[in-house]
Amino acid sequence: MKAVVLRGAGDVRLEEVPDPVLQAETDAIVRVDAAAICGADLFPLHGLTPGFEYGTILGHEFAGIVTEVGSAVTSVSVGQRVVNMSLVADGTCAACRAGRVTQCSGRALFGYSGVYPRLDGAQADFVRVPHADTVLYPLPDSVSDEAAVFLADNLPTAYDAIVRGEVTRDDLVCVVGLGAVGLMAVMVAHDVGATVFATDGVEQRRGLAASLGAQVFESDEVGEAVSGATDGLGADVVVEAAGTPGALGVALQLARGRGIVSVVGAHFEPDYPLNNALMFERELTLRFSIGDSLAHREHLISMISEGRLDPAAVVTHRMALDDAVEAYRLFDSREATKVVMTP
Template identity: 45%
Template sequence: MTMPGTGAERGGSPTMRAVVYHGPGSVRVDEVERPRIQHPRDVIVRVTRTAVCGTDLHPYRGELPDFTPGTVLGHEFAGTVHEAGAQAPFAAGTRVFASDVVACGRCPACARGWHYQCPAVTLFGCADVVGAPLAGGQAEFVRVPFADVVLAATPDDVTDEQALFVGDVLTTGLAAVHGAEVAPGDLVAVVGAGPLGLLAGLCAVTAGAARVVVADPVPARRDRAAGFGFTAVAPEQLDEAVRDAGGRGADAVIEAVGSDAALDCAVRAAAPHATVCAVGVHHSTAMPFPTGLAFARELTVRFAVGDPIRMREQVLALIRSGRLDPSRIVTHRLPLADAATAYRLFDRRDAFKVVLCPDGTAPAT
């Protein structure tokens, strides 16, 4: 008998194990049909490392009521090429990582480096929230469309675990630093001490920030931020903390939560002529911050989506130089079979960042 994921068949089709969404609070590892090449630009990746992201918690917490049950989750993953289409420039066995943003690479938006604005844009494992549904990477195998654009080879001196961060959250952190226009010597405020907030803080340090103040309501997350060398405060203390540190507020502010309250907190912490960059996922239909204050201080408030396709070489350079190691934020490494446990731990904040190992190499616990 052949085990699922290594050649088992259902109705004549090979199968694999994958993390499947079954409704709010319910994910399971199911045996599903293994993906196949559907277009010459496709690649099938055998996944070695995949992570649970804060975005994955939105359907898990019931915040997306129309999210489709049966969706294979996950958009942060790395692995090796299992099979490549005729137009995909990757050989079998090549180590690769994927951008969470899937784009064609050939339209006017892609030509300008605006991959999230591509008419064909979609995200792995996000049902039809953005673009057409596409099975995610919390699985033994995943199909990558437009692989000549979406996939990149993992350098020999970068681990698969480090590489998966380049495909989403670390690149978003660097996009926040660019968007907030962090300059050498700046006092930087970060609202949110989750994985995105801490990685944005680390990216700010590489950009020359003199001091990073991180605000979060959860004491354990503040402790973790302090362990990275940041000044950590509760959100209600941020305004006072940045004024004590710099006298006029933060030179650059990064909002890494995606809530109205977090954006309000970020704007209030900003110094005159500062830039606030929001990289948390926002859905508000109102202007959730004090516009009068923003006007009086002549602030720039912008929103950014990280673009791994455009920025991955910059991010890889930071890792390869030793200036930044995203794996520092990983607290749990679990087998794919323990995905339900991973989601519970992450949802309850008993884990900070969870990496799943579909290739069976998770460390013994």
């Protein structure tokens, strides 16, 4: 089959590889009908993911049809249309049983071998899915493949940013970083009824955020805008969805006293010069979330089915898997905000 393989930093290729096979009785094989590129795929592409195992097939967001199941799989069957959760959880360990699925002791991430145990991703014709009963979820006809890929990661992550940011309709929420997760956070905060400010350096992304109900600002304007709208107090909640130390610094400066900075950008830097004086003086809460698809996907599917959320609105590029190398170039250069590929 064809698959997108990361061979080294900056070296992404479309290769012919063996089809995946069942390795455990809890596995399933899925024929991929749509696979997206996530901002998190850029960290190993840039060589910024410590321990990443090159030779891994990339991709942790997909929708498709189950073609094979192991003998112990009971909740999905062959022929069923499904979406995955990006972070694989066993569903049985102490953390999973306590509802902390993102902290599963056996966790893995599709296409992130080395950081977690070896597991190939889904930017391919087929993908092997471990713990299929937990990881896969059947899709209703009301959710298109293009909308479904957001359920794997981006949308539940953004939803977690808003839930763990304790956002209410009376809040002013400022979203820093308008990749797909930031745009989804705008969508969810808008649904809650909050006032949403948003900032990003890329004009196309600001345009998308504005179309989703946010007041948008360039990076050098947002501080003044938040201050002006809040009598100098600051934002009730700041969502950091960029995943850079600089964006985190901006987010901390934008929050009001006793405000919450809800971080869903992926961070891999081990050291960060946290301004403890600012944290103490303003009594800030700083909270990180990986994004819990298992907890939120059922609710999010109803929201999509009811027309309250339309994640596919942020897809800027629809491409064939055959054009994956070009797709990565467009995404890495930020010409593309979200790419969905079709094998």
